[in-house]
Amino acid sequence: MCEVFHKFIMGLHHFLKEYFLGFWDYETPKVMVIKNxxxxxxxxxxxxxxxxxxxxxVFISQKAYQEIETRPEISxxxxxxxxxxxxxxxLDTVEYARPSEGGDVxxxxxxxxxxxxxxxxxxxxxxxxxxxxxxxxxxCVQGEVDFDGHGRRTGRCVQYYNHTFKTCEIQxxxxxxxxxxxxxxxxxxxxxxxxxxxxxxxxxxxxxxxxNIKDASNKRDMQKYLSKCHYHTDKxxxxxxxxxxxxxxxxxxxxxxxxRTGGVIGVFINWDCNLxxxxxxxxxxxxxxxxxxxxDQANSGYYFRFAKYYNxxxxxxxxxxxxxxxRLDVIVHGHAGKFSPIPTIISTVTAMTSVGICTIxxxxxxxTFIDKNEVYSxxxxxxxxxxxxxxxxxxxSFINSFGSDHSDLSEGVPL
Numbered sequence: 053m054c055e056v057f058h059k060f061i062m063g064l065h066h067f068l069k070e071y072f073l074g075f076w077d078y079e080t081p082k083v084m085v086i087k088n089x090x091x092x093x094x095x096x097x098x099x100x101x102x103x104x105x106x107x108x109x110v111f112i113s114q115k116a117y118q119e120i121e122t123r124p125e126i127s128x129x130x131x132x133x134x135x136x137x138x139x140x141x142x143l144d145t146v147e148y149a150r151p152s153e154g155g156d157v158x159x160x161x162x163x164x165x166x167x168x169x170x171x172x173x174x175x176x177x178x179x180x181x182x183x184x185x186x187x188x189x190x191x192c193v194q195g196e197v198d199f200d201g202h203g204r205r206t207g208r209c210v211q212y213y214n215h216t217f218k219t220c221e222i223q224x225x226x227x228x229x230x231x232x233x234x235x236x237x238x239x240x241x242x243x244x245x246x247x248x249x250x251x252x253x254x255x256x257x258x259x260x261x262x263x264n265i266k267d268a269s270n271k272r273d274m275q276k277y278l279s280k281c282h283y284h285t286d287k288x289x290x291x292x293x294x295x296x297x298x299x300x301x302x303x304x305x306x307x308x309x310x311x312r313t314g315g316v317i318g319v320f321i322n323w324d325c326n327l328x329x330x331x332x333x334x335x336x337x338x339x340x341x342x343x344x345x346x347x348d349q350a351n352s353g354y355y356f357r358f359a360k361y362y363n364x365x366x367x368x369x370x371x372x373x374x375x376x377x378x379r380l381d382v383i384v385h386g387h388a389g390k391f392s393p394i395p396t397i398i399s400t401v402t403a404m405t406s407v408g409i410c411t412i413x414x415x416x417x418x419x420t421f422i423d424k425n426e427v428y429s430x431x432x433x434x435x436x437x438x439x440x441x442x443x444x445x446x447x448x449s450f451i452n453s454f455g456s457d458h459s460d461l462s463e464g465v466p467l
Contacts, residue, residue, distance in 0.1 A: 091418055098410040106403040115326070116399035118389030121257040124323070126384045128156040134245035138237075148239065148377075150356070159354070159379040160296065162242050162311040162414075165233040167372040169364075175226035176212045176219045177201055184219045192220035202228045229372055238311035243297035247380060250292055251336065253323050255388045260327060264336045266279075266290035289335055294319075296378065302340040314354035314376035316344040320383050327390040334388070341379065354379045 086092075109115040132149040135142065145152045148161040177184040181201040186192050186209040194207030203224025210221045213231060252256035252263040268274035283298070300307045303317050318341050325334035348351050354377060359370040 057131075065351040070223070086418065088418075088422060091414055091422060094417060095410055095414045098413055099407060102407055102410060103403070105341075106406060110399050110403060115389050117391055117396040118326075118328070119257070119392035119395060121255045121388045122386070124386035124388070125254040125256060126386065127252045127380050128384060130154060130156065130158040130380070130382060131248040131250075132158060132160055132244070136239055136241040136245075138239055138241070143239070148242070148245075150358075150377075153385070156382040156384075157379065158247070159377050160184075160242060160245060160278065161239065161375040161377040161378040162314065163236065165235050165237045165376075166373040167227070167229045167233045167374075170225040170227065170359075170370050171367055172224075173226045174206055174221050174223050176210050177203070177205070177222045177229055178230045179212055179215075179217070180230075186218055186220050186323075196411075202230075225370070227373070229374065233374065238308070240308070240311065242311070243295070243300075243307050245296045247294045247296060247299065248278075248292055249294065249319065249321075249382060251321055251384060253386050255325070255327075255382065255386065258327055258388060258390055260325070260331050260334070260388065262323065262325070262331065264290065264321065264333050265292050267294065283338070285338075286381060299340050299380070300378070303342050305342055305362050310378055312376070314378065315342055315346075315352075316354050316379045317341070318343045318381050318383055320385070323384070323386040325386075325388040327388055333467055342412060375423060 116419075131153040132145055135144055136148070137143075143148075150159045150161070177198075178201070179185060181198060183191075183198070184201065189207060189209050192205050192207050192209050194205060196205045198205075201222065203222035206221045206223055208221040209218050211217075212219045213227075250263070250265060252261065254261045265274075266277065268277060278291075278293065281288050281293055283289075283291045283294050297307055299317060299319065300310060305315065305317070320339045320341065322337045322339070323334065324337070325331070327334070344352055344354060355374055356373050357372060359372050361368065361370045363369070
């Protein structure tokens with residue numbers, strides 16, 4: 053056992069010694085010219101592909117010679133415009149826009165459900181609420197609040213409005229919305245409503261400020277232009293007016309379906325600016341995409357509630373309005389680049405260094421697949437070890453110094 057342990061220790065000592073001494077070895081490339089046309093063709097082809105890829109991807113596609121700004125300062129202002137005739141009512145911005153003007157989010161009402169003349173009091177809970185159905189007062193716990201329901205239970209079991217079955221009585225705004233709501237037709241005229249989106253963006257690193265509205269010589273010409281133009285990718289890229297129907301079409305949505313269920317649409321404004329050319333060429337591009345989940349019924353669509361309060365015979369009353377509509381979220385992305393020597397040098401050195409992969413590939417082919425690979429391997433790798441000097445005796449040194457002349461010298465000495 054001791055002998056085995058001793059051999060293990062000696063072997064470990066030898067391994068660590070060799071590793072330590074080998075750590076200080078120096079490796080230098082060895083140039084070996086291989087007269088092989090196939091290998092040379094592979095080498096030059098790989099070189100050409102690597103260099104071409106880096107020139108195209110790094111310098112043309114990614115513009116790696118530029119200094120980049122990706123955190124611009126952004127301002128967004130939205131405004132909805134249009135008038136709609138809905139039955140006997142004339143609806144303007146105050147009626148159908150929330151908020152009527154504001155920041156990067158604006159919504160429009162396309163369909164409403166009214167619950168008229170609600171007052172604080174007691175009434176029967178909606179029958180579809182969990183544990184709302186009852187047959188006796190003991191089935192209803194007084195003071196209990198069901199957060200999926202509409203109010204606080206009084207502890208009484210009462211007839212469900214004009215039906216024969218009963219539900220627990222609650223204290224709330226009565227009558228409850230889900231029983232008494234009245235639907236009105238969709239606001240189909242909203243397809244021609246106009247969304248005004250004003251966006252400005254500033255790249256502080258380059259001190260460049262750009263806007264999405266076309267410049268005009270004076271304010272009057274500007275107002276005249278904005279009152280008539282509608283955005284078009286090619287004809288009017290600097291017009292900030294977007295028809296609601298156009299937005300729905302670009303998002304690949306059916307406007308009639310949006311009127312019924314509502315929805316959330318993202319308006320994406322992208323600024324991709326190459327500041328090596330004139331900043332006037334820095335133009336915004338727009339894209340539109342629906343953001344809410346259509347397949348998930350619980351999370352699809354868009355609606356919100358608000359109320360109009362009034363006093364009738366000294367009693368506070370309200371009309372509850374559940375509004376379905378389109379919510380527009382304006383999302384702005386900015387990216388700007390300009391030539392700078394530092395990223396140019398870094399990218400150039402990286403590209404030149406990457407050419408070394410050609411040698412690695414060709415060495416692997418040479419040592420693995422080409423004939424005479426063993427000969428190549430023997431000549432590619434050499435180990436140079438400094439040999440120790442052997443001691444030389446005084447007599448041998450003397451003889452080596454004089455060589456064969458020592459016989460002549462001995463003959464010339466008199467006896």
